Amino acid sequence: MPTATLAKATHRQIRRSNVQLVLRTVYESAPLSRADVARATGLTRTTVSDLVEGLIADGLVVEAGTGPSTGGKAPILLRVPADARQLVGIDVDRERLSGAVVDLRGEVQARESRYLHGRDGEAALRELEALVLTLTAAAERPLVGVGIGTPGLIEQPSGRVRWAVGLDWHDTPVGERLAALTGLPTIVVNDSQASAMAEWAFGHHDTSSAMIVVKVGVGIGAGIVIGGRVYAGDDSGAGEIGHTRVTDEDIRCRCGGTGCLETVASLRAVLQRAAELVAADPGSRLSGRPLTQAVLLEAFRADDPLAREVVLQAAPPLGRVLAAMIGTLGARDIVLIGPMTEFGQLWLNAVRVEARRSALPLLMERSNIHFGRTGDDAVALGAAAILMTSELGLALVA
Amino acid sequence: MPTATLAKATHRQIRRSNVQLVLRTVYESAPLSRADVARATGLTRTTVSDLVEGLIADGLVVEAGTGPSTGGKAPILLRVPADARQLVGIDVDRERLSGAVVDLRGEVQARESRYLHGRDGEAALRELEALVLTLTAAAERPLVGVGIGTPGLIEQPSGRVRWAVGLDWHDTPVGERLAALTGLPTIVVNDSQASAMAEWAFGHHDTSSAMIVVKVGVGIGAGIVIGGRVYAGDDSGAGEIGHTRVTDEDIRCRCGGTGCLETVASLRAVLQRAAELVAADPGSRLSGRPLTQAVLLEAFRADDPLAREVVLQAAPPLGRVLAAMIGTLGARDIVLIGPMTEFGQLWLNAVRVEARRSALPLLMERSNIHFGRTGDDAVALGAAAILMTSELGLALVA
DNA sequence: CGACTTTGTAAAGGGTCTTGACAAAGGGCG
DNA sequence: CGCCCTTTGTCAAGACCCTTTACAAAGTCG
Numbered sequence: 067m068p069t070a071t072l073a074k075a076t077h078r079q080i081r082r083s084n085v086q087l088v089l090r091t092v093y094e095s096a097p098l099s100r101a102d103v104a105r106a107t108g109l110t111r112t113t114v115s116d117l118v119e120g121l122i123a124d125g126l127v128v129e130a131g132t133g134p135s136t137g138g139k140a141p142i143l144l145r146v147p148a149d150a151r152q153l154v155g156i157d158v159d160r161e162r163l164s165g166a167v168v169d170l171r172g173e174v175q176a177r178e179s180r181y182l183h184g185r186d187g188e189a190a191l192r193e194l195e196a197l198v199l200t201l202t203a204a205a206e207r208p209l210v211g212v213g214i215g216t217p218g219l220i221e222q223p224s225g226r227v228r229w230a231v232g233l234d235w236h237d238t239p240v241g242e243r244l245a246a247l248t249g250l251p252t253i254v255v256n257d258s259q260a261s262a263m264a265e266w267a268f269g270h271h272d273t274s275s276a277m278i279v280v281k282v283g284v285g286i287g288a289g290i291v292i293g294g295r296v297y298a299g300d301d302s303g304a305g306e307i308g309h310t311r312v313t314d315e316d317i318r319c320r321c322g323g324t325g326c327l328e329t330v331a332s333l334r335a336v337l338q339r340a341a342e343l344v345a346a347d348p349g350s351r352l353s354g355r356p357l358t359q360a361v362l363l364e365a366f367r368a369d370d371p372l373a374r375e376v377v378l379q380a381a382p383p384l385g386r387v388l389a390a391m392i393g394t395l396g397a398r399d400i401v402l403i404g405p406m407t408e409f410g411q412l413w414l415n416a417v418r419v420e421a422r423r424s425a426l427p428l429l430m431e432r433s434n435i436h437f438g439r440t441g442d443d444a445v446a447l448g449a450a451a452i453l454m455t456s457e458l459g460l461a462l463v464a
Numbered sequence: 465m466p467t468a469t470l471a472k473a474t475h476r477q478i479r480r481s482n483v484q485l486v487l488r489t490v491y492e493s494a495p496l497s498r499a500d501v502a503r504a505t506g507l508t509r510t511t512v513s514d515l516v517e518g519l520i521a522d523g524l525v526v527e528a529g530t531g532p533s534t535g536g537k538a539p540i541l542l543r544v545p546a547d548a549r550q551l552v553g554i555d556v557d558r559e560r561l562s563g564a565v566v567d568l569r570g571e572v573q574a575r576e577s578r579y580l581h582g583r584d585g586e587a588a589l590r591e592l593e594a595l596v597l598t599l600t601a602a603a604e605r606p607l608v609g610v611g612i613g614t615p616g617l618i619e620q621p622s623g624r625v626r627w628a629v630g631l632d633w634h635d636t637p638v639g640e641r642l643a644a645l646t647g648l649p650t651i652v653v654n655d656s657q658a659s660a661m662a663e664w665a666f667g668h669h670d671t672s673s674a675m676i677v678v679k680v681g682v683g684i685g686a687g688i689v690i691g692g693r694v695y696a697g698d699d700s701g702a703g704e705i706g707h708t709r710v711t712d713e714d715i716r717c718r719c720g721g722t723g724c725l726e727t728v729a730s731l732r733a734v735l736q737r738a739a740e741l742v743a744a745d746p747g748s749r750l751s752g753r754p755l756t757q758a759v760l761l762e763a764f765r766a767d768d769p770l771a772r773e774v775v776l777q778a779a780p781p782l783g784r785v786l787a788a789m790i791g792t793l794g795a796r797d798i799v800l801i802g803p804m805t806e807f808g809q810l811w812l813n814a815v816r817v818e819a820r821r822s823a824l825p826l827l828m829e830r831s832n833i834h835f836g837r838t839g840d841d842a843v844a845l846g847a848a849a850i851l852m853t854s855e856l857g858l859a860l861v862a
Numbered sequence: 863c864g865a866c867t868t869t870g871t872a873a874a875g876g877g878t879c880t881t882g883a884c885a886a887a888g889g890g891c892g
Numbered sequence: 893c894g895c896c897c898t899t900t901g902t903c904a905a906g907a908c909c910c911t912t913t914a915c916a917a918a919g920t921c922g
Binding site: 073074075076077079080083084087107108109219229275276288290298299300301302303304305306307308309310311321322323324386387389390391392393394395396397398423424425426427428429432 | 472709787826
């Protein structure tokens with residue numbers, strides 16, 4: 067029988083909810099007065115005063131001078147100091163663990179990283195623990211907690227990594243281990259989800275609708291943000307689009323299947339295909355040197371026909387899968403990130419064209435496929451943003 | 465800047481939330497005592513007594529004898545009478561409007577329908593109004609409201625139909641019109657969403673995870689239920705998968721595009737393709753008579769090679785799109801409904817096989833593609849179920 | 863300067879859940 | 893059967909939190 071457990075409602079929850087509401091209002095619209103907050107939230111001035119008192123005691127809100135009078139007593143302006151709290155966000159990559167201490171506006175206060183040098187399993191987890199300890203020690207303000215973005219499928223809310231192939235983590239209790247180590251609230255999320263949240267929070271996109279963030283690099287994965295929250299799906303399985311079959315050609319994929327999106331649209335696929343063509347055509351300007359993305363990119367920008375063909379051939383399958391996602395989710399905003407985006411407008415246009423002819427025109431009209439606007443820290447920042455939403459009820463915004 | 469409006473929390477909301485919690489507990493687990501409810505919800509016996517008093521006054525809960533003692537005073541058992549309320553659910557189809565009065569368990573108490581005979585636009589809306597009036601008059605218990613399932617994109621929560629091509633509704637205020645007519649709470653939802661909700665509520669599937677219900681008939685559309693609620697997406701655009709491009713063949717679609725899923729996997733496509741092949745092969749047993757689904761189905765069941773080929777050719781593209789949906793949403797449960805399901809296990813297996821090799825093995829392992837288990841009233845019942853969730857906070861269950 | 867407006871706070875009030883107590887109603891055992 | 897124990901359901905008092913009402917403080921405007 068269908069059941070959905072609902073918790074009882076209690077006074078404490080009213081209070082917590084309203085505290086969060088006030089905090090969020092001040093955070094998002096500062097500076098503003100208690101009376102402003104009351105008007106914005108519908109709460110009474112009395113209640114707002116009471117709630118603000120508590121927030122001031124916690125240091126999450128401060129009084130910052132007075133504003134101009136509008137015909138009466140001048141308002142006392144409130145704001146949330148960016149350094150009222152700090153958060154630790156970490157990007158777990160197969161090569162490197164990179165983390166940061168950030169403030170409540172996502173400004174990086176400290177940075178630290180460690181190379182894994184091939185270590186995986188327990189050794190990698192130990193390295194992660196060491197990095198977390200370093201960063202929590204580096205924090206100069208009370209910490210909200212620790213947010214980890216890692217590849218793999220993750221069990222929520224425990225933060226147990228069910229499977230992360232490159233790290234050789236199988237049913238590894240990353241969340242529990244780190245929480246026990248630091249005693250702080252800890253969340254572990256998929257790196258695609260963290261990237262998606264980073265775009266939502268810092269990308270200055272339209273945040274009113276569902277957003278799909280697709281990372282196209284060595285692999286291809288997506289994160290989905292709906293209403294400011296990451297949609298993870300059952301067992302964090304949402305967004306696993308890299309192994310959607312898109313072609314009947316018999317191209318083997320590392321997942322065991324054939325014809326996966328990754329085998330034709332990823333950076334790995336593009337480089338491989340380019341290498342094949344170069345081998346078949348010794349006269350190419352690309353001959354002779356090892357074919358890295360930098361080399362291919364240079365040729366692509368220099369109008370090299372082979373580079374052009376290879377890169378632009380990789381675009382349509384991606385466009386088609388994006389169209390399927392738009393149809394499935396009814397989303398408006400698609401954000402592309404990852405190394406492949408370096409191929410720029412030409413590649414993007416090829417993706418767009420195929421997407422446009424691959425979905426219901428009525429849906430595509432209002433859709434937007436464009437590049438992301440966050441940088442290298444995206445995963446760490448996104449993990450911190452997710453943590454902030456879950457702990458403080460604040461949607462971290464730039 | 466990202467904002468997500470949150471309402472203030474107040475005493476009334478606590479009350480409403482807890483009333484719903486108690487009602488739901490009794491509804492789902494009846495018969496049980498006030499003390500049982502207290503244990504199940506975490507509320508105190510005192511509070512439960514108080515809340516139950518109100519529910520009894522409303523007729524939503526009744527005392528039904530006493531249960532066995534477990535060493536103390538015998539408990540007074542509570543339950544929700546199925547006929548405490550009734551709901552009107554209506555299936556708006558291009559051919560026919562069919563509606564029903566159902567009780568709180570989804571049992572049909574009265575049925576009524578009207579053929580449209582080609583009427584559309586305002587005339588169709590008038591017919592719908594007449595049907596709603598007939599059904600509300602037929603109700604013998606207090607009505608919760610009216611739920612409408614209709615094709616088209618629908619604006620929420622107004623219930624304005626932005627576009628329903630077969631009915632020639634453009635920006636038609638169906639919800640407002642019916643609400644004004646009856647004075648009852650009224651919801652208008654997409655028919656795919658209603659079907660999906662019906663499967664969730666009455667299909668006896670696993671309801672713990674996300675469920676995707678795909679209707680394959682003349683057209684192809686999907687509804688998504690997550691956590692007992694329909695996910696509509698921006699502008700109800702979620703589940704519009706019929707016009708996802710799946711083939712490079714230049715098959716024109718009524719949507720204006722080419723190679724849409726509908727052009728190869730729908731019932732319309734199958735019949736058309738069969739007709740073409742029959743025309744090219746006058747010796748076929750299918751020659752001579754008009755090619756309806758019934759005719760094709762008979763041939764298919766009789767192992768006719770042409771029928772087999774045509775039907776089974778239509779399966780793989782659907783399987784591939786299902787795989788893309790599973791990857792996007794991380795869903796476990798896919799339910800297939802609609803006329804094409806009459807082609808049975810052979811067709812289903814062909815769909816499954818292609819889906820399996822078209823998504824990440826790890827995702828497909830736990831996925832389940834199977835047939836729906838609801839009947840002709842699915843849309844009307846589903847619309848009623850959605851209404852019940854939104855009005856009473858009850859997840860209608862069989 | 864005085865009337866009016868706006869802000870922020872204080873005291874009283876009201877709704878809702880919880881605590882503590884108890885009567886009612888049953889079983890178990892001498 | 894009678895007593896004690898358990899369980900149920902209810903009542904009264906209390907605690908929590910928002911709202912109402914009132915008011916002092918601090919500003920503008922004429």
